Each structure stands twice: as structure tokens, then as C-alpha cells.
Amino acid sequence: MNMQSPKSNKLNNIEAANRLRHGSPQFKAVLRQRCRKQMQERRDKLFNARRIGLDDKDECIENTLTEIVRREFKEWIIEEFNRMHQYEMDMMDKYLEEIMKNELVCPMCEKGTITQLNDFFVCPKCQLSLPAKVTMDDFYQRVKNHSVDHAESCNLKPCFMVIPEQNSYSLYMGCEPCSYFGLIL
Numbered sequence: 157m158n159m160q161s162p163k164s165n166k167l168n169n170i171e172a173a174n175r176l177r178h179g180s181p182q183f184k185a186v187l188r189q190r191c192r193k194q195m196q197e198r199r200d201k202l203f204n205a206r207r208i209g210l211d212d213k214d215e216c217i218e219n220t221l222t223e224i225v226r227r228e229f230k231e232w233i234i235e236e237f238n239r240m241h242q243y244e245m246d247m248m249d250k251y252l253e254e255i256m257k258n259e260l261v262c263p264m265c266e267k268g269t270i271t272q273l274n275d276f277f278v279c280p281k282c283q284l285s286l287p288a289k290v291t292m293d294d295f296y297q298r299v300k301n302h303s304v305d306h307a308e309s310c311n312l313k314p315c316f317m318v319i320p321e322q323n324s325y326s327l328y329m330g331c332e333p334c335s336y337f338g339l340i341l
């Protein structure tokens with residue numbers, strides 16, 4: 157059994173992209189909420205001031221109006237930034253999909269590219285050899301899905317391990333600190 161099995165950099169990228177994608181909407185929502193609240197408070201203040209006629213100086217009203225415009229502009233900038241950010245995230249996803257298409261970096265050594273040789277998935281750089289129970293695409297998807305699943309709740313790097321089972325070998329992904337354990341193949 158090989159417990160020493162760091163994950164590939166490409167998978168790290170996927171995890172990072174995933175964390176960003178899942179993490180940022182919350183941040184955006186808070187930002188928007190705060191901005192709207194401030195705008196609302198400003199408007200209420202202006203409305204009340206005019207209604208009770210305490211602050212009828214032109215300068216004061218103008219300052220408040222300028223402040224409202226400034227804040228509206230700020231909110232517009234934030235929304236623009238968020239749209240841009242989303243666009244960049246989509247581009248990054250597409251880029252990652254592209255570079256990972258039909259190419260699975262060996263999860264055990266992170267050096268070789270997994271290829272199928274007869275009925276086995278093998279790595280030319282290390283001794284990894286697994287019975288090809290699924291297609292190459294499925295193998296790639298399983299590694300990706302488990303990595304994304306794990307990254308949703310843990311920032312640590314999981315390890316891959318090959319375990320002999322019933323005259324065969326299986327590949328697992330595990331992370332001791334968060335107790336993640338999943339059969340990949």
C-alpha cells in the first residue's frame with residue numbers, strides 16, 4: 157500500500173476554482189447588502205430632513221444628494237466587478253476543462269500521464285497499474301469529482317492510495333484530518 161501520494165497541481169487548480177466559486181457569492185451578497193443598507197439610510201435621512209424641514213439649507217441637501225449619487229455609483233462599480241469576476245471564473249473553468257481533457261496526471265506521482273494499456277491504467281513514471289474497470293473519461297471524472305467534493309469542506313491536500321482487494325487493486329482518495337475516504341476506482 158502506498159500512502160505517499162500527493163495530488164496533482166491541476167487538481168489543486170480545480171479545487172481553488174471551486175472554492176472561489178462557492179466562496180465568492182456569499183462575499184458578494186454581504187457587500188451588496190451593506191451597500192444597499194447604506195443607500196437606504198441615506199435616502200431615509202434625506203427624506204426625513206426635508207419632511208420635517210430641519211435641514212432646508214441647499215448645501216446640506218446637495219451634499220446628501222451627492223453622497224447618494226456617489227454610493228449608487230459605487231454599487232454600480234461593485235456589480236460590474238462581480239460580473240467581470242464571474243466572467244473570469246467561467247473562463248478559468250473552460251481553460252481547466254480544456255487542459256485536462258483526455259489527460260489525467262497520475263494522482264500517485266504527479267509526474268506521469270495516465271494511459272490505458274490493454275486492460276490497465278498505467279503511469280509511465282511510477283509503478284501505478286490499475287485494472288481499467290471504467291473508461292479513461294470516467295476515471296478522470298471520478299478523480300475530479302472526489303477532489304471537488306473534498307475541497308468543499310477541507311483545505312488540506314488529500315492523498316491517494318492503492319489498496320489490494322480480492323485479487324485486484326483499488327484506488328482510494330483519503331484525508332485523515334477531515335475523515336474523507338472515497339473509492340475512485
Ligand SMILES: [Zn+2]
Nearest residue numbers: 262265279282
Ligand atoms: Zn505515477
Ligand SMILES: [Zn+2]
Nearest residue numbers: 310312331334
Ligand atoms: Zn480533508
